[in-house]
Amino acid sequence: MKSPIAWSIVLLALWLGGCASVSTDPREGGLAGGIKGLSTGAYDARIREREDRLAVLRQVQGELETERDDLEYTKAQRKQKVAAERARVRRMNRDIAALNRRVDSLSASANRNDQRVRTLRTRVPQIQSQSARLQSDLDALEGSGLGDSEADLRRAQLEQQRASLQAEYDLLNQMSLDLAR
Incomplete structure (x- = not known):
């Protein structure tokens, strides 16, 4: 028979051998895992890994906030x-x-057969209608999302239409001034 010291050495050897397969995860390894994690540096490595991931996440968050x-x-x-x-x-x-x-005022006082007055009479309501459509189209652009190139293109087209209508209005306005003389 062996002495109690020999049995203690055998048990210690078996216990230490069992520690080799113990996880270094503190949630899984228990006391033996904790001792192994501290002695092998696995805990410090896990902490560094998580700190690195946190730094990357903070950087991504900063970039997203900037965007x-x-x-x-x-x-x-x-x-x-x-x-x-x-x-x-x-x-x-x-x-x-x-x-x-x-134009209404000129029409009442001018010769009703004057071609320029008739042109003004027909064209002014058409311009009003186009202007109303332009206003409606601008209203439709109000809710467009960001980065929408179609909305940007449509806005540019509407600006062009407005400029065209403005030019035609200026010509008609000059015609009405000429008629008033």
């Missing part, structure tokens, strides 16, 4: 452009209404 801010700025700029175009259309509508009143 969000850029998108918000772009959205605000586009909203201002649409608002400016709306204001121009409203001014043009007021000018067209004034021109229409002037």
Whole structure:
């Protein structure tokens, strides 16, 4: 028979041999896993790995916040452009209404057969209709999303239409002034 010291050595050897297969994860390894994790440096490695992942996540979060801010700025700029175009259309509508009143006045006092008066009479309502459609199209652009190249293209087309209508209005306005003389 062996002495109690020999049995202690055998048990210690078996216990230490069992520690080799023990996980270093503190949730799984228990006391033996904790001792093994501390002695092998596995805990420190896990901490460094998690700190590195946290740093990467914080960097990504910062980049996403910057991108969000850029998108918000772009959205605000586009909203201002649409608002400016709306204001121009409203001014043009007021000018067209004034021109229409002037044409009515000229029509009453001028020769009704004058071709220029007839041209003004037919063209002014057409311009008013086009201006109303332009206003409606601008209203439709109000809710467009960010980065939408189709919306940008449509806004550019509407700006072109507004400029064309403005030029035609200016010509008709000059014609009405010439008739008033």
